[in-house]
Amino acid sequence: MRRDATPEAARLSVAPMMDWTDRHCRMFHRQFSRHALLYTEMVTASGLVIGEADWLLDHDAAEHPLALQLGGSDPDMLARAVAMARGRGFAEINLNVGCPSDRVQSGRFGACLMREPGLVADCVAAMIGAAGEGGPEITVKCRIGVDDQDPAEALPAFVDRVAAAGVRRFIVHARKAWLEGLSPKENRDVPPLDYDLVAWVRAARPDLSVSLNGGIATLAEARAHLDRFDGVMIGRAAYHDPAAILGRADEIVTGCACEPVTPEAAVRDMYPYIEDALVRGVRLNQIVRHMLGAFAGRPGARAWRRILSTGAVRPGAGLEVIEAALAAVEPGRAAAE
Incomplete structure (x- = not known):
């Protein structure tokens, strides 16, 4: 090679x-x-x-x-x-x-x-x-x-x-x-x-x-x-x-110019996969535990993590938990670390 x-x-x-x-x-x-x-x-x-x-x-x-x-x-x-x-x-x-x-x-x-x-x-x-x-x-x-x-x-x-x-x-x-x-x-x-x-x-x-x-x-x-x-x-x-x-x-x-993918878009693009997984018996927390860092450095990131962490473990939790967490993330550019 x-x-x-x-x-x-x-x-x-x-x-x-x-x-x-x-x-x-x-x-x-x-x-x-x-x-x-x-x-x-x-x-x-x-x-x-x-x-x-x-x-x-x-x-x-x-x-x-x-x-x-x-x-x-x-x-x-x-x-x-x-x-x-x-x-x-x-x-x-x-x-x-x-x-x-x-x-x-x-x-x-x-x-x-x-x-x-x-x-x-x-x-x-x-x-x-x-x-x-x-x-x-x-x-x-x-x-x-x-x-x-x-x-x-x-x-x-x-x-x-x-x-x-x-x-x-x-x-x-x-x-x-x-x-x-x-x-x-x-x-x-x-x-x-x-x-x-x-x-x-x-x-x-x-x-x-x-x-x-x-x-x-x-x-x-x-x-x-x-x-x-x-x-x-x-x-x-x-x-x-x-x-x-x-x-x-x-x-x-x-090597080509690409439009950056926002965390909001990535999260919502997961919805079809999440819905299918929930039907198959996967619990929401098993999926969203990997999504906690999506808004790292952004205002509202702590609320995002808290809402997902507490809401996703509840029986029957679904996309409404993610929507509530998204609503807590303030729009705007990433905050300086």
Whole structure:
């Protein structure tokens, strides 16, 4: 794969985030951006295959372009998971080599696999074989190293070993993961960022596509990073302030001038989806918990969050709760932080 063949959607993506990027969250994000690449929460290969949990792959076609992230370290199990996912419309299937949580470590996957590039190479080779010709691309999301590893040695060695197995696209969270001594939350902020190392790895490997993740908080930062990287992945900032990050995201993805999407429009564009979900037995609070940040920085944002949080949990709650919350948001431009 040539670097210039990086999928357009991958220029800006929203990171996979456990307990956050479920199908309701993704549908809301899709109202802001038609083109940015969205990711599922991490799905364990064993849970999918052994648990016969085919429902974990369910999503709405309107979420596309959508990537599936898998967690695991058994090549056969990962291959079987990819075979189950093939034909479901995913733009790519990503292997998680970056999550530092204790639960993930106990399953021998996530960031601890940075220590085992040979095993990761075996995993992705099996996944690529299962994806087959014309199937979803297999990608890897990793850290720059773990614990006492020297990132300047660990990251290039990891990338080269995994690339030799056939992976051509990497998403790199530009921090180490400390598997002992830091919580998963602390691992998102405490280890220092090293964007220059990731840029150096990319520059030295023109046949690979490298996207940057970690610490990117604004759309302006994302634009700046695209001078050195093939794509940018944003996590918590996109979740907590989707209008600011995703409302103009399509300009970055497509390179064309796009009218920014307002949070009011995104919220009301969700109504058909919400009505259908309520009919299927989904509770309103399960959906709107992902919409609380829609008006971040706007007058009335606190009332918006309060009305949704208290009203959506009531039995039979419907669109009238959202309309009441919208009425509490004062019109006008965003307030300065």
